[in-house]
Amino acid sequence: MEATLPRRLISTPVAGPLAALVLACLFFGLNSAQFFTGPNFSLIIQQVMVVGTLAIGQTLIILTAGIDLACGAIMAFGGIVMTKLAADSGLPPLLALAAGLAVCAAFGLVNGLLVTRISLPPFIVTLGMLNVVFALTHIYSNEQTVTELPALLTFLGQTFRLGQTNVTYGSLLTILLFLLFAYLLGSTAWGRHVYALGNSPEVARLTGIRTGRLTVGVYTLAGLVYGIAALLLVSRTGVGDPQAGQTDNLDSITAVVLGGTSLFGGRGLVLGTLVGALIVGVFRNGLQLMGVPSIYQTLITGVLVILAVAVDQLSRRRMR
Numbered sequence: 001m002e003a004t005l006p007r008r009l010i011s012t013p014v015a016g017p018l019a020a021l022v023l024a025c026l027f028f029g030l031n032s033a034q035f036f037t038g039p040n041f042s043l044i045i046q047q048v049m050v051v052g053t054l055a056i057g058q059t060l061i062i063l064t065a066g067i068d069l070a071c072g073a074i075m076a077f078g079g080i081v082m083t084k085l086a087a088d089s090g091l092p093p094l095l096a097l098a099a100g101l102a103v104c105a106a107f108g109l110v111n112g113l114l115v116t117r118i119s120l121p122p123f124i125v126t127l128g129m130l131n132v133v134f135a136l137t138h139i140y141s142n143e144q145t146v147t148e149l150p151a152l153l154t155f156l157g158q159t160f161r162l163g164q165t166n167v168t169y170g171s172l173l174t175i176l177l178f179l180l181f182a183y184l185l186g187s188t189a190w191g192r193h194v195y196a197l198g199n200s201p202e203v204a205r206l207t208g209i210r211t212g213r214l215t216v217g218v219y220t221l222a223g224l225v226y227g228i229a230a231l232l233l234v235s236r237t238g239v240g241d242p243q244a245g246q247t248d249n250l251d252s253i254t255a256v257v258l259g260g261t262s263l264f265g266g267r268g269l270v271l272g273t274l275v276g277a278l279i280v281g282v283f284r285n286g287l288q289l290m291g292v293p294s295i296y297q298t299l300i301t302g303v304l305v306i307l308a309v310a311v312d313q314l315s316r317r318r319m320r
Helices: 005-011 015-031 038-063 071-087 093-117 122-141 151-157 169-187 189-199 201-206 211-237 248-258 270-289 294-319
Strands: 159-162 165-168
Touching: 015 270, 038 071, 038 165, 038 169, 038 189, 038 211, 038 248, 038 270, 071 093, 071 122, 071 151, 071 211, 071 248, 093 122, 093 151, 093 211, 151 169, 151 211, 165 169, 169 189, 169 211, 169 270, 189 201, 189 211, 201 211, 248 270, 248 294, 270 294
Parallel strands: none
Antiparallel strands: 159 165
C-alpha cells in the first residue's frame, strides 16, 4: 500500500479492468462514429456518477469483507428526505440537505452496530435494512414524486463548458470523491487499517486496531457517501423519486467487482471501482449506440460480473 500509484495499478487486479475498458472503448469507437465525441463521454460520466458514488461506499464495506444490499434504498430515502423537507416543509435547503445526509449516515451507523455488536452477517443485516428503508421511503413520500425543488438541490445537475463539451458539476464532484477516497485508503493509517481488517479481523485486533469501532465507522461513512449519491441523483433528475435506486445496489456491487476489488475483503483500489463503473457505462452506452436491445445489455453485464468474480477466485487460489 506504500507503493506509488502506477506500480499499484500494474501489480493489482485494476490492470485487467483498465485494459478491458480501453478495449471496450476501441471496439465501440470502431462501430459507432458518435462514441468518440466529447458530448458522449460527458453523457457516460453523467450516467455512471450516481452508481459510481454509491460504489465508493460499497467499496469501503467490501474491503472489510462485508457487503451492503441496502445502499440504493438508503440513497432513495435520503433523496426523499432532503427534497420533501425543502419543497414541502419549507425548511431552508441547506438544512434539508444536511438532514438527508445525516439520515443516510444514521442508517449506515445502524448497519455497522448490528454487524459488530450483535455479530449478524452483513448480508442479512443489509438485506433486512433494504426492505425497511424501501418501506419507509414509500410511507414518508406517500408514493408521490417531489417536484419544484430549490436551486441548491439541483445545482450539481448544471453544466459548465470544457472545450466544446458541457460537463455537469456532479460529474466533477464524483471524480473528486474518487480521488479523495483513493488518498484516504492508500495514504493514511485509517486506510491501512481498513485493508488489515478485511484481510484478517483477528490479526488486525491483535495488532491493536479497534476493529469494532473501525467497522462501525466504515458503515457510517459509507452511509454518508450514499447521501451524497442521493444529492447527485436529485440534481440529475430534478425530482425526489421514491422509485429510485431499486437496482442500484446490484449495479454498485457490479462496479466494485469489475474494478478488481475482492469480495473476500482486503484487496482492491477505489480507483478500480471507478474503472468498473466506467466499464458498465461504456458497455451500456456503446451497445445502445449500436442499437442492441437493453435486455442484452443486462445479459452482458451479468456475464462480465461472473467472469470478474471467477478471475478473483482463481487469483486467490494461486496466492495460497
